[in-house]
Amino acid sequence: MAKIKVLHDEKTCIACGACVTLCPEKWEFKEIDGELKVINHNKDLVESESDIAKRAKESENVCPTSSIGIKDEC
Numbered sequence: 001m002a003k004i005k006v007l008h009d010e011k012t013c014i015a016c017g018a019c020v021t022l023c024p025e026k027w028e029f030k031e032i033d034g035e036l037k038v039i040n041h042n043k044d045l046v047e048s049e050s051d052i053a054k055r056a057k058e059s060e061n062v063c064p065t066s067s068i069g070i071k072d073e074c
Contacts, residue, residue: 003045006056007069013038019059019068025052027059045073 006026015038019027026046030039046053060068 002048003073004048004053004056005045005071005073006040006059007071008038008040009067009069010037012065013067014065016064018062018064022059022062023052023055026056048072 008027015029015036017029017038020029020038026040028039030037046056056068057070060070
C-alpha cells in the first residue's frame, strides 16, 4: 500500500492549531522558549488511505500559511 510523509515548515507556522484539532496523532502544541509551537511529533510514514492520512491532508488544506505539505512515498 502507498504511503505519505507529512511535512511541516516551522518557520512559516503561526501555531493557529487547526492541524492539532484535525489530526492530533500527527500534531501537538509544545511550549518552546516561552513560545507556543506546533510540532509534527510523528514523522513516520502513514498509509495513504488511512484515517490519519485523510485528516493530515485536511490539515494541509486548512493551514492558513501553507506550512503543511504531503509527500507521496513509495
